[in-house]
Each structure stands twice: as structure tokens, then as C-alpha cells.
Amino acid sequence: MFFFYNRLDTDDRRRYFIVGSVILEIVTPVFRQRLEKDYNSKGLGCLQDFINSKPVIHILFHLRHTNIKCCVDTTNCRNRRKLPLNYSQWDLLYTENPGPPKHHCHCLYTVNNIKLDDFDITLASLILLNCCNLTPNEETLIKELREFKNNYLSHNTKGAITEKEYQTLWNDLMTRVLQLDPSKQDDFIRIQNRPLDDSLCNKYFVCLLDIHKKLEEISDKLSSTADILTAMNINNGQSNVELFTKLEEILQYVRWQSSKVKTDRQVIKQQHKIQSYKLGQSIFTLHHQTDLTSVVGDDWCDVTDIVMMDDGRLVMCLPKQRRLLICNTDGSQVDSIDVQGKPLYVTAVNNSTVAVTLWSECIEMYDIHNKLKLKSISVPGMRLWRESGITTINNKLVVGGDNRLLIIDHQTGEVVQTIQTDCHPDRLHGSGDRIFYCDGYYYYFKNINTNNKLYWYSYTDDRHHTLTLPSRPRSMTTLQDGSLYVVCEDGSVQHVSSDGKQYKPVKTLQSTALCDGIHYNLTQRKLVTKHDNHVTVYSEI
Numbered sequence: 001m002f003f004f005y006n007r008l009d010t011d012d013r014r015r016y017f018i019v020g021s022v023i024l025e026i027v028t029p030v031f032r033q034r035l036e037k038d039y040n041s042k043g044l045g046c047l048q049d050f051i052n053s054k055p056v057i058h059i060l061f062h063l064r065h066t067n068i069k070c071c072v073d074t075t076n077c078r079n080r081r082k083l084p085l086n087y088s089q090w091d092l093l094y095t096e097n098p099g100p101p102k103h104h105c106h107c108l109y110t111v112n113n114i115k116l117d118d119f120d121i122t123l124a125s126l127i128l129l130n131c132c133n134l135t136p137n138e139e140t141l142i143k144e145l146r147e148f149k150n151n152y153l154s155h156n157t158k159g160a161i162t163e164k165e166y167q168t169l170w171n172d173l174m175t176r177v178l179q180l181d182p183s184k185q186d187d188f189i190r191i192q193n194r195p196l197d198d199s200l201c202n203k204y205f206v207c208l209l210d211i212h213k214k215l216e217e218i219s220d221k222l223s224s225t226a227d228i229l230t231a232m233n234i235n236n237g238q239s240n241v242e243l244f245t246k247l248e249e250i251l252q253y254v255r256w257q258s259s260k261v262k263t264d265r266q267v268i269k270q271q272h273k274i275q276s277y278k279l280g281q282s283i284f285t286l287h288h289q290t291d292l293t294s295v296v297g298d299d300w301c302d303v304t305d306i307v308m309m310d311d312g313r314l315v316m317c318l319p320k321q322r323r324l325l326i327c328n329t330d331g332s333q334v335d336s337i338d339v340q341g342k343p344l345y346v347t348a349v350n351n352s353t354v355a356v357t358l359w360s361e362c363i364e365m366y367d368i369h370n371k372l373k374l375k376s377i378s379v380p381g382m383r384l385w386r387e388s389g390i391t392t393i394n395n396k397l398v399v400g401g402d403n404r405l406l407i408i409d410h411q412t413g414e415v416v417q418t419i420q421t422d423c424h425p426d427r428l429h430g431s432g433d434r435i436f437y438c439d440g441y442y443y444y445f446k447n448i449n450t451n452n453k454l455y456w457y458s459y460t461d462d463r464h465h466t467l468t469l470p471s472r473p474r475s476m477t478t479l480q481d482g483s484l485y486v487v488c489e490d491g492s493v494q495h496v497s498s499d500g501k502q503y504k505p506v507k508t509l510q511s512t513a514l515c516d517g518i519h520y521n522l523t524q525r526k527l528v529t530k531h532d533n534h535v536t537v538y539s540e541i
Helices: 010-041 047-052 054-064 087-093 121-131 136-154 163-180 182-192 198-208 211-221 225-231 241-273
Strands: 094-096 109-111 284-291 305-308 314-318 323-327 335-338 343-348 353-358 362-367 372-378 390-393 396-401 404-409 414-420 425-431 434-439 453-458 463-468 473-478 484-488 493-496 503-505 517-521 526-531 534-540
Touching: 010 047, 010 121, 010 136, 010 163, 010 182, 010 198, 047 054, 047 109, 054 087, 054 109, 054 121, 087 094, 087 121, 121 136, 136 163, 136 198, 163 182, 305 343, 305 517, 305 526, 314 343, 323 343, 343 390, 353 390, 390 434, 396 425, 404 425, 425 473, 434 473, 453 473, 484 517
Parallel strands: 390 425, 473 517
Antiparallel strands: 094 109, 284 534, 305 314, 314 323, 323 335, 343 353, 353 362, 362 372, 390 396, 396 404, 404 414, 425 434, 434 453, 453 463, 473 484, 484 493, 493 503, 517 526, 526 534
């Protein structure tokens, strides 16, 4: 990707890259963490509950819409002259449900399946300042940091910062951030010493430049770069090849983002239409089977875990070969990432990142698109053997320890919560406000301890629950309606109701070959199972 600032001084570009990295890698996560702290303090278990709460949706509704009186709470309606919440931000947060003609109120909207990682600095700060309980100092710092981004980056079309400007802004930026979160001192040192990465700098340039917001509003009506220049009142005689190239790149980015948003909306609308499944009913049909023996070997434990990403790619742990295997659902386009240790369990963190447990007290995170190791997190107390397991919940990582669940902030690497359990939690699976697991103690004492219980911890009531199944659970996954598929030791797949009180076998998935891994992806609406080195993908009917 060739941007028109490529001929500028390399040091100026590096200074821009450093400041942009601070905004995207430090400030934005700090804002997200402060937002999470606020809704947790209010007893709300997840981000969706907070964004969907009546006070918040009412406030945000009037930050997007004007001259409207809500039927739910008319006395608190506010008519704002400016609407700081733009279309893309509102559509990211909410989906409109059918309602009476000419009726427009926040009661018609339902929160989308959003995560904290979806919030950029602008949206996070907007919600913090309007919907959260901040101290006067926090409010001032958040406003100043948001203005900092606008003043130095959002309108910086050169993608460069001079040395004189950098000398004054760097100390101001660092001072404000450390007042919000003093623990970020080491992150500043790390970023300040990093070399220029042109590819990442280009990516940050697009993310930080406000021009893409303007293009987003008009992109559906534009067919070429010339249209963009006209819409922006740019004189064609003043433009050049570099500018055209840059605008084309941004337009492609905007179209890609718009396409992604539309796809997400379709998935969300489908979710609202889905009614509860009848336990044991036929839900999936065979899509593809892949034998990976030629790739990974013929030992039963060559593939220990598997996850399907939102783009449909499969990521598998190969501990003996010390690598992660990546391929399409049909087994094509095989790629891999080398791992220094032995990867055992894997979970998706976002669309491009996975977290992996190693055969040690360690978690590593990888960017599967660029095949890069992002970070390594030491977790004292994490189980050292195959029973460790890993999942995500509320944008946090969860691993198993001895009679406890460890909740980890993957951005800071800290264990932020420890939940005591009655067994050694294994085969973890997070869904909604619940963490499901089974008893890993069984592996060492098969003859004297046959524990057929499915366990789960619920944040809603802060309690552990159990359901006794016909055989020991080995793996579990959540379907669209909140019910679960649980693979058991006897080879059966049990369909467990969303309330965890009933179950029935899924006859269409029973097999004499023991399935030892199962995962459902909501975006793809596909189910993937693993038996030794054989992978089977099912499509939802």
C-alpha cells in the first residue's frame, strides 16, 4: 500500500507512528477497561447488558436522533442540536426491530452482539462521558485525550509529526495517560523505542484519519476516486497520483467495513428469528470431512484442540509438531505458525487473534492473519498438563487451575479474578454469562472416579451449577439459542437445554468413532468436530 507521505522524512513518519500506537494500543484499551469497570460496578455481567440497559440506550438514542419523544421515558428525553453519535456507531450498537408505523423510540432497538474490542477511542470516550460515573479528573483526562487524538492525528493528512511538535506533545500525552492508568509506564517505553513499521503505520493511518468517516457516509453513492475528490471539494488540478492512490485505499477499506457491518446485521437479524430448538432435533447436515493424517501424522493426539474463526478458517493445536495449523473448512490452503512450546488448547479472541495454552504455565496470543506472536502471558497456578483448557468470557481469557478458574485480562496479563470450584476444571467453554467445564481429575484416576457431571459457573447468580449426564463430558459448545452440544466419553453427543436442566441425545451425530472436540461458530453457522486427526464440518440446516 503506497501512501502519499512516503517521500516525507522517515523520522517524522516514525514519530507519527509512535503517537498513533499510543492512542490505539494504550489509550483505547484504557478507555475500554474503564468502561468495563463501570458496568461491572453496577452489577451488569457483560457489555451487552450495559448497552441494552434502559438508561444507556435512552441516552445514546438521543445522541443519534433529534426532535423525538420516546414513549418509554418522555420526561428524560433531550433534544440535542449536535448528534455526536454517527450512523456507523449506532448501527454497530443496535438493530431496529419491527414496530408500529411512524413510531420511533429506543424501545424498537435491540443491542447487537458487540465486544469491547469493537469500540474505538471515539465511541468508548463518548459512552464514558455520557453514560458512566466518572470522577471530575477522569472526565477531564478523557476529554483531553480524545481532543489529543483529534488535534494531532484525525486531521493529520501527512501522516507525519515534526520533532519540535513531538517534543511538547509526547510529555503531555504520557502525563495524561499515566494519570488514568499508572501501570502503562512500561508500555510507553516499549512503544517509544520501536522502529518504524510501514505496513502497520499505514494501517494506523487509515484507522486514525477522520476522512474515512466522511467517506463512509457517501461511499454508497460513489463509484470512483474522482467522485470522492468532487464530494470533498478537492481541485483535481491540485491532486496527484499519490493522493488518488491513498483515496482508493481508503475507499476500499470503507467498502470492506460497510460490507462487514451489513453481514453482521444479517447474522443478528437471523438470531432474532431463531426460536428454541427441540432437544435432540436434527440441526446440522454434513458439509465436509477432512483427513489430516498426511499433514499432521497418524498419532491420536497429534491434534489436541480446534476452533473455527469468524471467517471460516480452522485453527488447530499440534503439540508434537510445536505449531498451529490453519486451513479452510474444506482442508485447503494449509498454513501454520511455529510455536516454541507445545500448544494444547486454543480459543478465538477476535476475528484475527487466538490465545493458546502451552504445556507450561503460559498463554501465548497469535495474529493468524500475519502469522505473528503478539504476546506471552505467564499464569502461575495454571494447570500444567492437558487438563488446563482455555476459553473467553466478557473479553477476558479463562483457564483452569487446581480447584479454581482463573480469569485473565489479556491486555495487561493480570489474573483479575479467581473462582473456586469443586473439581479441577477442564475443557472450558464460555458463553454469555456462564463458564462451562468438566472434571479434569478423572484423567489420573479413571478407575476410582467417574464424574459424569457437566459444571458451569454463572455470573448472574454467582453460583456453580451441575447436570449429570450419561457419561463424562469431554467437550462442549453453545448453539444459537443458548442450548449446548456436549460430547461425552461414551461417544454420544447430548443436546442440553439452555437452562441446563434437560438433555437428549443427538442421534444424527452419534458415532462409533469417539469425537473429542466440538465447536460451533455463530457467524459461519457451522459446527466442527474432531476425532483424532479427522475433522468434520457441518452446516446448519
